[in-house]
Amino acid sequence: MPLLRSADPVTADAVRLLSAIGDTLGGHRLGFGMRVATIAANFAAQRGCPADITAASFYAGALHAIGGVHTPISRDLGERETAIVGWNVPVHGARIVAAIGGLPPATADYIRWHRESFDGTGYPDQLRWNGIPHAAMAINAVRAFVEALESNGDYASPAEALFALVGDTGKIFSIRIVREFRTFFAERSETFEAPAEIAWETTGFDPAAAVATLCAAIDARDDRTLGRGTRLAEIAAAMAAAIGLDPERAAFAARLTALGRLHDTLPGDDYDPLSRLGRDARAADARTAQRLLGVAPAFAEFAPALGAVAEWFDGSGLPQRLKGNDIPPLARLLAVTLAGDAMDLASQRAVVDNLPDITVRLAAAAGKQFDPAMVNAYVAVRGQR
Amino acid sequence: MIDLNERTRRISGSRLADLFLARDIGSVVDPFMGMPSHLNYLKRHGIQVHGGDMVEWFVRAGEGIVVNDFTVLRDSEVAEIVEMLPGRIYPLDLFKGWDGVFFSEEQCAYLGVWHANVHNLRSDGQTGLAIVGLWHVLCYWLQKALAPDEMADVPPSELAWSYIRETERLVCTNNARNTVRRADFHATLGAQKADCVYFSPPGKNAARKADARVWMWEAWWQGNPYLNIEQYYRDTIFGQRTSDDGSYDRAIESVLAAAQDYPYVIVQTTAADAARFERLVAPHRASVETVAPYPEEVYVIGKN
Numbered sequence: 155m156p157l158l159r160s161a162d163p164v165t166a167d168a169v170r171l172l173s174a175i176g177d178t179l180g181g182h183r184l185g186f187g188m189r190v191a192t193i194a195a196n197f198a199a200q201r202g203c204p205a206d207i208t209a210a211s212f213y214a215g216a217l218h219a220i221g222g223v224h225t226p227i228s229r230d231l232g233e234r235e236t237a238i239v240g241w242n243v244p245v246h247g248a249r250i251v252a253a254i255g256g257l258p259p260a261t262a263d264y265i266r267w268h269r270e271s272f273d274g275t276g277y278p279d280q281l282r283w284n285g286i287p288h289a290a291m292a293i294n295a296v297r298a299f300v301e302a303l304e305s306n307g308d309y310a311s312p313a314e315a316l317f318a319l320v321g322d323t324g325k326i327f328s329i330r331i332v333r334e335f336r337t338f339f340a341e342r343s344e345t346f347e348a349p350a351e352i353a354w355e356t357t358g359f360d361p362a363a364a365v366a367t368l369c370a371a372i373d374a375r376d377d378r379t380l381g382r383g384t385r386l387a388e389i390a391a392a393m394a395a396a397i398g399l400d401p402e403r404a405a406f407a408a409r410l411t412a413l414g415r416l417h418d419t420l421p422g423d424d425y426d427p428l429s430r431l432g433r434d435a436r437a438a439d440a441r442t443a444q445r446l447l448g449v450a451p452a453f454a455e456f457a458p459a460l461g462a463v464a465e466w467f468d469g470s471g472l473p474q475r476l477k478g479n480d481i482p483p484l485a486r487l488l489a490v491t492l493a494g495d496a497m498d499l500a501s502q503r504a505v506v507d508n509l510p511d512i513t514v515r516l517a518a519a520a521g522k523q524f525d526p527a528m529v530n531a532y533v534a535v536r537g538q539r
Numbered sequence: 540m541i542d543l544n545e546r547t548r549r550i551s552g553s554r555l556a557d558l559f560l561a562r563d564i565g566s567v568v569d570p571f572m573g574m575p576s577h578l579n580y581l582k583r584h585g586i587q588v589h590g591g592d593m594v595e596w597f598v599r600a601g602e603g604i605v606v607n608d609f610t611v612l613r614d615s616e617v618a619e620i621v622e623m624l625p626g627r628i629y630p631l632d633l634f635k636g637w638d639g640v641f642f643s644e645e646q647c648a649y650l651g652v653w654h655a656n657v658h659n660l661r662s663d664g665q666t667g668l669a670i671v672g673l674w675h676v677l678c679y680w681l682q683k684a685l686a687p688d689e690m691a692d693v694p695p696s697e698l699a700w701s702y703i704r705e706t707e708r709l710v711c712t713n714n715a716r717n718t719v720r721r722a723d724f725h726a727t728l729g730a731q732k733a734d735c736v737y738f739s740p741p742g743k744n745a746a747r748k749a750d751a752r753v754w755m756w757e758a759w760w761q762g763n764p765y766l767n768i769e770q771y772y773r774d775t776i777f778g779q780r781t782s783d784d785g786s787y788d789r790a791i792e793s794v795l796a797a798a799q800d801y802p803y804v805i806v807q808t809t810a811a812d813a814a815r816f817e818r819l820v821a822p823h824r825a826s827v828e829t830v831a832p833y834p835e836e837v838y839v840i841g842k843n
Contacts, residue, residue, distance in 0.1 A: 238583075238708060245553045263832065266553060273675055273682075275705055278553045280576035282678075285547035324682045324690035332689065 167450035168361030169216050172368055174449045176247075178416050178442070179222030184449055186300060191215035194296045195350030198289060200338045206258050207289055209354035213257045214264035215293050221247030221265070223371040241277035244269050254367065256359025260289070268293045271326045283328075291331050295319055298326070299335070312343070362406060365453070369412035376415075382495055383409040389491050392535040397527060399483060407456050407484050408491060411463065413446045414439030426500070427493035428519050436464035437472035459484035463492060466523045478525075486525040490516065490532045493524070512536075541641060541681060541751050548739055549836050550807070552580025555737060558830065558838060559586060564803060566715075566733035570724035570794065571741055573597055573753075578717075579604040579709055587715040591727030593771040594753065596670055596760040601719030603667020608712035610664035612672075612703055620656045620669050621699040629655050636764035641755070646680055649695045654762055668710070670760065672703030677759065678752050723775050728797045735803035738794065740816075741777050743787050788819060795823045795841075804841045810834035 173187035180186070194215035198208040224246035225239055248266035251257060267281060267290040274282030302309050302318035309315040316339060323332045339346060366383070373379040386408035394404035417439075425432025444461030447453045462476060462485035469477030497512045513533045520526040555577060559567070565586060572578060572590035574597055582588050582605060590601050612620070623629060633651040638644050653673050660666045676699050683690040693701075720727055728736065742748065749768055758766040772778030776790045798804045804824065808816045813829060816839045821827050824841030831837040 234708065238711070245556075248553075249557075266551075273678060274574075274576070275675060275702070279551045279580055281547075281549060281551065283543075283547045285549040320689075321691060324679060324686070329682070329686045329689050 164361045164452040165356050165359055167452035168359075168364050169213065171365060171446065171450040171453055172220055173216040174446050175368060175372075175413070175416065176217060176219030176222065178446065179225075180219035182219075182301075183304065184445070186304065187216045187219060189347065190218065190293070190297050190300050192347055192350050193300065194293050195352060196342065196346055196348065197292055197296055197335065197338050199350070200342065201292070201334060203289065205353040207260065208350075209352045210258035210260040210264055211289050211293060212350055212352050213251075213261045214268065214290075215296060217247060217251055217261070218265055218268050218293060218297060219243065219247065220250055220368070221245065223250070223368060223375065226375050241269075245278050250368070250371070254359065254364045256356045258354055260287075263287065264290045264293055266290075268297065270294070272328045272331075273325050276326065286328075288331065291328060292335075295327050295331050295335050298322070312339070312346070361452070366406065366409045369409045372412040372415055378499060379412075379415055383412050385495055386411060386488075386491050389494070389532070389535055390487060392538075393487055393491065393528070393531040396531045396534060397483075397487075399487065403456075404484060404487060407459055408488060410447065410453075410456055410460055411439075411443060411488060411492060414441075414443035414460070414463075416442060416446075427496040428515060428523060430470075433464060433466075433472050440464045441473060456484075458482050459488065461485075463488045465489070467520075467525050468522045471523070481525075486528045487531075490524050490528045493519075494532055494536070541684065543681060543685060543751060547750075548807070549833075550577045550739055551836070552577035552584075554832065554836070555805075556581055556584050556586070558805065558840070559735070562735075562803065562840075562842075564734040567735045567737050568728060568731045568733045568801070569737050570727040571738045572601065572719070573739075575601045575605050575719065578719075579711075582713045582717055583711045585713050587713065587733065588717045589727070589731045589733060590719045591722045591724065592719075593721065593723065593775065594757050594768060595721055596674070596757050598719050598721040599663075599667050599760065600671045600674070601667065602663040603665070603669075603671055603706065604709045605717050605719050607664030607667060607710055609710065610662050610668075611707045611710050612665050612668050614704075616660075616665065617700055617703045620653065620660070620673075620703065621696040623652050624656070627655070630762075633762055634759070634764050637755075641684065641751075642680060646695060649699075650677075650759055653699065654759060664710075668706040669703055670756075671709070672706045673699055674752075674756050675702040675705075677756055681752060681755075724794050725797055728794075728801075733801060735805060736798035736801045737805045737807070739807040740791055740794070745772075745777065788815070791816070791819050792823075795820060799823060802843050806839045806841075808837050808839060810837050813837045813839060 170188060174184050177184050177186045191212045195208050195212035198211040221243040225243060231239065244266050248262040251265055252262040264287065267286055270276035270279065270281045270286045270290065272283065272286065274280050298318050299315055302315035303312060316336065319327055319332050319335060323329055369383050373382045387405035390408035391401035391405040394401040425435060440461050440463050444457045447457035447460060459482040462481050465471035465474065465476045465481045465485060467478060469475050494512060494516060497515065501512065513536060516524065516529050516532060520529040567581060567586060568589045569578060570591045572592050575590050578588040578590050588605060590605060592598055630651045631648045633654060634647040638647045657666060657669045660669060679698060720730065747769055754768045757768050758764050776793055795804060804820065806816050806820060810831060817827055817829060820839050820841040824843060826842050828840045829837060830840060
């Protein structure tokens with residue numbers, strides 16, 4: 155059975171999901187990246203760009219903030235250091251897109267240079283003048299425009315949001331790009347956000363692999379979670395095989411739990427996984443993952459399970475206080491694997507060596523926090539490893 | 540009207556970093572560095588960098604953003620650069636030659652004031668940062684002269700303030716000794732040892748075609764609005780006749796010969812000239828590889 159449904163809509167959904175990850179990392183509301191993508195593609199078409207440039211503008215607009223997943227979580231950085239770390243986001247984004255493959259060739263470099271400024275004060279390379287690819291600057295102009303549109307009441311209408319660009323003419327944006335964008339807006343003021351036509355066949359783009367790669371990158375940001383997705387996937391697959399669920403789907407869902415760990419701080423990891431104290435934080439992680447998966451229909455089938463990993467078998471969990479078999483089986487499975495991995499990590503880091511055995515603690519929580527069948531499967535799989 | 544339509548070559552530090560990373564290159568020399576933004580990027584990412592150029596303000600800028608590891612310009616120090624200080628006599632007429640041609644009378648006066656204030660700075664690092672910041676002001680003014688109604692009117696001191704303050708973020712350390720020198724490529728390459736020589740070759744008769752934003756800033760730094768940077772190159776191999784292919788090839792070959800002892804040489808060129816540079820690099824290197832992410836951005840990489 156294929157992991158995901160048919161081909162092309164899945165690609166679109168994968169891009170939508172990756173874009174939503176970028177939105178979350180960039181501090182924007184979900185859909186920001188796709189909005190930039192649509193307008194950037196329409197703007198490119200208006201300028202008479204060939205199909206590959208238009209398609210690259212679309213994908214670069216959607217994924218412009220994806221490099222944030224490689225920004226390490228650090229609690230000790232000051233404002234300046236944080237800004238400097240942020241300069242690497244476009245380069246990381248370019249490397250991620252190049253590694254994923256299958257997208258138009260220019261996509262990676264448009265992401266790399268979309269934050270360059272015309273006057274040479276942008277980042278990462280401080281390119282200047284016409285050394286900056288015109289399409290990359292166009293994406294930056296669209297990004298600034300959409301950011302202005304979505305600002306909290308600073309601009310009353312799209313026409314007013316144009317001032318966000320005009321004020322930076324000659325600094326961030328070239329005179330030419332601002333002129334072109336004003337013309338574009340004047341001619342398409344009603345349809346500038348109309349669905350874009352992208353004539354590009356994404357060959358070699360594996361949506362599931364791309365999403366899994368991004369999830370691994372999310373976990374790699376913090377040494378507490380480094381490699382967690384891989385560990386979870388292995389155990390989840392083995393457990394699923396033991397209890398009659400689809401191992402491949404269980405492994406993929408285990409990797410998707412990383413979406414909940416997108417926050418800069420990891421409150422879900424600050425508490426003992428069997429403690430009621432951490433329920434709110436774990437439920438918040440679950441909601442984040444569910445919300446992100448909700449933007450991509452092809453992946454939405456995993457959303458209920460991901461959103462319920464913080465539920466307790468006895469009905470005292472969060473967010474919906476689901477009970478027993480009302481909790482999706484995949485969620486019951488993931489709840490045990492997540493707790494087991496967190497306890498493993500805690501025992502490796504513990505300064506005392508008299509912590510109770512993990513299987514003993516999990517068995518004690520069976521029937522209350524966890525489904526006993528899942529705990530038994532976990533203990534059996536763990537015993538085989 | 541001044542012409543600013545120069546085709547700027549895209550010198551990308553991040554692209555070079557990717558190339559270096561794939562080849563385990565940890566140090567680099569660029570004998571024709573120009574404005575060394577790319578060296579600043581490489582330094583920020585842990586690569587030891589050395590640069591050289593014949594234009595002095597490029598070298599001064601390098602002292603600010605390449606050599607300098609710690610010194611920044613604080614608010615009070617920026618204030619002493621961008622405004623006239625009471626009690627000091629300024630050469631307000633120094634750039635009068637540009638008045639009415641490129642700039643307004645007020646702008647020319649400010650250029651004179653800044654020239655004096657920057658020359659009075661005691662630290663090389665601070666001088667470099669001020670030069671970089673104020674250069675952006677000059678570029679902004681020239682651009683605005685072309686499109687006066689489309690760019691914001693910003694008071695000179697405010698514009699200078701904002702640009703100089705932005706240079707603070709360029710200051711970083713890579714725990715290595717990085718250098719820049721005002722010298723011909725022979726001196727630069729002979730003075731260093733590194734894993735790689737990178738250069739984007741000067742075009743044919745490049746000094747004569749230098750962008751206004753480059754030569755005018757050298758004229759500002761030297762305090763001579765009539766300065767012609769062509770004289771810098773008169774006694775160098777690229778200053779002699781290089782308009783014909785043969786002499787230009789010989790000039791490039793002499794650079795490649797001087798870089799012979801470096802394990803790698805990377806020449807940045809365009810798709811149109813890639814074959815020429817592959818041909819020129821091949822006799823000097825055991826293997827030659829071409830990386831071409833864009834037609835206008837091609838790297839010919841030679842390895843010993």
